[in-house]
């Protein structure tokens with residue numbers, strides 16, 4: 001696409017990695033940058049090469065690659081006080097990154113200049129203009145990040161404008177106003193942005209916000225409405241403290257709500273968000289605007305009823321536009337509409353008022369009142385539907401199971417032993433098996449598989465991915481009711497099952513049996 005009115009500047013690989021728990025290997029940084037480039041981000045801030053060898057190495061790798069859409073930028077600071085710009089090693093390293101663009105942060109707030117940097121206000125202006133001019137002389141596109149701009153504008157508008165004017169007059173291609181502490185409100189952001197544009201002209205200002213007041217995106221949009229032409233942010237809002245402006249949300253708002261196209265194909269937005277979470281090893285935020293898996297998930301019966309008739313009744317945009325999809329969940333807040341939609345996915349067609357729908361719905365509500373939760377246990381819900389419709393076939397007839405745990409001695413010389421026995425009949429054939437395991441549930445799992453394997457060899461495809469235990473009525477201490485949720489996979493599909501009991505072993509057994517019955521039942525039906 002031709003240059004849009006607003007460009008996207010991604011700083012996931014620099015400011016994002018200042019977020020607690022966020023770290024990428026050098027090769028993962030390259031993979032994230034490639035994904036951002038493919039998506040159509042206009043600038044990628046790859047890191048702070050003066051900070052650490054990994055970031056410096058990123059730029060060595062980045063210069064060997066062809067970037068289709070994005071300009072790579074190296075991040076650093078203005079020269080240090082009382083030093084010549086050409087003698088500052090951090091500035092030299094910025095040039096050695098050999099990027100087409102360079103972003104430097106400088107101080108704007110008198111408080112920071114005198115108290116933190118410990119230099120005079122005049123020396124700070126010289127640090128800004130000399131560093132910008134030096135980088136321009138070396139042929140770089142220079143983006144100047146005006147740190148704490150809004151706090152400074154509140155305290156001393158004259159000095160804050162003098163700093164951005166110093167950067168602009170020295171040749172900065174863009175002055176980026178930073179809400180570094182994330183405490184500013186949108187109205188003030190808009191007012192300050194307008195004041196800067198009046199001082200240095202149209203098309204010269206970008207915005208970089210943090211989310212400390214929960215307004216990172218709102219503040220960025222306020223600055224854009226006031227005339228800013230670049231928005232800086234991070235994928236999924238990673239960043240120092242509570243994070244940066246979420247570039248995912250901003251991109252969707254600009255393109256879908258503000259008639260400001262920023263990329264060619266917004267349908268890749270969710271994929272980008274998940275990809276970056278995956279590489280950062282961060283759990284996906286299901287409530288993320290636009291791209292979260294809950295963003296178009298309807299739980300309440302009245303909502304589900306309405307979206308079947310008119311999607312826009314409870315959806316602000318079509319999920320397909322950002323590569324997301326509509327989901328309907330089942331719970332005690334469901335109405336007939338939820339059951340009808342879910343049952344249809346299982347191949348059963350019902351109309352409103354059908355007795356089968358009422359039966360399924362009542363059973364869901366009865367079990368949820370006992371502590372079950374079907375939202376994340378679609379496998380158990382499918383079995384519930386089949387059982388209520390009388391079309392399920394149990395895998396076996398249980399006679400008894402037993403498990404034991406024995407601890408002998410203490411410390412390292414002691415030992416633990418977990419053993420389980422399972423006695424059941426499969427198609428009339430008795431089976432009696434015993435197995436050991438790391439814990440009682442693991443031992444039961446092994447004994448049950450041993451008993452069922454001769455009849456259902458596909459059982460070995462089932463792997464348990466996750467096992468979660470939730471105490472439902474904790475006030476009853478060790479006599480509390482327990483809910484166990486198991487996530488299983490066969491490598492191709494994944495499913496969740498649930499079991500509830502006063503006994504943690506029995507709750508686990510129920511969830512385990514549902515997991516096997518779900519998989520093997522589907523296999524048998526073909």
Ligand SMILES: CC(=O)SCCNC(=O)CCNC(=O)[C@H](O)C(C)(C)COP(=O)(O)OP(=O)(O)OC[C@H]1O[C@@H](n2cnc3c(N)ncnc32)[C@H](O)[C@@H]1OP(=O)(O)O
Pocket residue numbers: 015018048050051052077078079080081105106107116117147180
């Ligand atoms: C708002 C932002 O997000 S800006 C980016 C912040 N990111 C980071 O700090 C992550 C990367 N940082 C680092 O790896 C290190 O802090 C380094 C390599 C930059 C500096 O390390 P050190 O030299 O050991 O200094 P230290 O981190 O203790 O202190 C920061 C130094 O930078 C100076 N500094 C801070 N801002 C600026 C600026 N805008 N211009 C010039 N110097 C600056 C400080 O005065 C201080 O130097 P001093 O001790 O000589 O006064």
Ligand SMILES: CC(=O)C(=O)O
Pocket residue numbers: 015105145146147148178179180181208210
């Ligand atoms: C530059 C930057 O990251 C900030 O001021 O927040």
